[in-house]
Amino acid sequence: MNIYLILVALISLSAAFAYINHRFIKMPFVIGLFFLSTILSLVILSERWWDSGRYLETRAYLAQIELSNVILDVMLGFLLFAGSLHTRWTDIRLQLRPITFFAVLGVVFSTLLIGGAIFWVSGLLDAQIDLLHCFIFGALISPTDPIAVLGILTKANVSKKVESTIVGESLFNDGIGVVIFVALFETLKLGNDHIDFGHFGVLFLQEAVGGMLFGLALGYALHYLLKSIDNYETEVLLTIAFVMSGYALSNYFHLSGALAMVVMGLLVGNYKREASMSDRTQEYVHKFWELIDVILNAVLFISIGFVLVFIDFTTAHILIGLLAVLVVLIARVIVIWIPALTFKRLIQFTNNETKIIIWGGLRGGLSIALVLSLPAGEAKDMLVIATYFCVVFSILLQGLTVGKLAKRLSEK
Template sequence: MNAYHLLIILISLSAGFSYINHRFIKMPFVIGLFFLSSILSLVILSTKWWDLVHYVEIKDTLEHIDISSFILDIMLGFLLFAGALHTSWANIKSQLRPISLFAIGGVLSSTIIIAGLFYGVCHLLGINIDLLHCLIFGALISPTDPIAVLGILTKAGVSKKIESTIVGESLFNDGVGVVVFIALLETLKLGKSEIDFGHFGMLFLQEAVGGMAFGLLLGFALHKLLKSIDDYETEVLLTVAFVMSGYAISSLLHLSGALAMVIMGLLVGNYKKEKAMSDRTQEYVTKFWELVDVVLNAILFISIAFVMVVIDFESIYILVAILSIFIVLLARIIIVYFPKLVFPRFIKFTNSEAKIIVWGGLRGGLSIALVLSIPDSENKLILIGATYACVVFSILVQGLSIGKVAEKLSKK
């Protein structure tokens, strides 16, 4: 199966599932697609008992598709730029302190908390896993995903403060989480048993600070080009070219392409937008990137649902996966409530608002892509199962209930 045939299947499934969901099920868009894709994955899994030949063929095909590279190297840049482009900097700025704290300190703290608890649980169950793999799991599962929850929060009528905090945190912590993950993964690939914190710190600064600086450079350059002409077709093409080339160049320079795309998107979408683009161009650019966002998210959530087919469902791994859900939730509670209690003047959230932020911290496709990029080993199988369980719970349980939770708590 070549790439074009695969794209045909993904787009066709996206369109079909989207229609079924909108016509009959009426779940939020990406949650409905993930739900229906998961059902299809279960049907494929069931063929193991009644059509083994075709099951083996399908599993072999899925195992040879590099979903991780597809998400990390192609889709992530587009998704982050589209999300940032439609985000109000004024709203982000108003909640910059908690966003910065959650996106940087929260990701680092969550990585350590999850790693420690996961390491302890595995060893209590007699599973021999090293601390480095546990830290990698903490880094890949800590970033939150705004895609599935944003529309629900808006409909639930939550305050702009909460919406801006969750969206801003997730935009930036995707980039921070990827940087931490890359630094830890490099240590793993070098075969070191101990982390060189000096090297880790330098790599983190290079990726994070360099990525944001490069994003500013790209954003101002694109702004100048958009301002110099008034032709919506050319201007749309320029945004696409800057996303594709900017993300690729970031990778070559060992800078965080994720953070670069977030900064570039925020700048283009907010900095003197009226002077850079006419009303007509703004309309076309906005609608184009909204469509890109919808299509890529549909493909993303269908792709990650099919990961279920290649997971090793050993009983002990299932138990670890279930326990990992509680570990991730506990870490989320700690990183939201600890600064609220220790720095009440810095983090000004009511208990109801803090609960919405905790429950609204969804995990998504980025976590799946990162775990699939880990070198093959027995530990990788454990982490894939744990990551998938957390993402499924996050999307189907938290995603479907966050609206009611937010609506109920907002009335208090």
């Protein structure tokens, strides 16, 4: 199956599932797509027992998609730029302190907490995962995904403060999570059985600080080019070119492409926007990137549902997966609630707002892509299952209940 046919299949499934969901099921958009793709995956998985030949053939076709490469090398840059382009800096700035705390320190502490807990749990189950892989799991599962929850929160009439915090946290913690993951992954590839904190620190600074500075440079350059002309067709093409080339260059120079796209999107979407783009251009640019956002998220959530086809379950794996869900939830409570109680001047949220932020921290496609990029081995197999369990729980249970929780708490 060539790339074009794979794309045809993904887009066609996305359209079909979107129609079925909107017409009959009426779940929130991406949650409905993920639910239907999971059902289809279970049907394919059942072929193991009644048509193993067809199952192996289907699995081979799906393997050609190389989901981790598609998400990390192509989709992530577009999704982060689109998300940050539509984010108002004035809203983010008002909540900059809690966003910075949750997206930076929160991800770091979450990585340590989850990594340590999974190391302990896997040892108890006599399925020991080495400490470095455990911290890698902590890094890849800590970033949150706002796509599935924002529409729900808007309908639930949550405060702008909560919505802005969830958006800002997810935009930046994706980048921070990827940076920590890359630094730990590079340590793993060096073959070390322990973490070289000096090497880790250098990689972190290079990726994070370098990525943000590169994003600023790209943003100012794109702003200048957009300001120098008034032709919406050319200006839309410029935004596409800067996202594609900027993300590719970031990866080439070992900078965080995720953070670069977030910073570039925020700058282009907010810095003297009226001076750089006419009203007509702004309309076309924003509508184009809204459409890209919808299409790519549809494809993303369809794709991650198919990860189930590649999982070979054992009792120990299932137990680790279930316990990983509990560990991730506890870590989320710790990194959000304790700072909110301890630093009330810095993080000014009510108890109800804190509960919504905790439960609204969904995991999504980025976590799946990162875990699939790990080298083959027993540790990867266990972490894939743990990640998938966390994502399924997050999207289907938290995603479907966070709106009700927000409405109930807002009425108090």
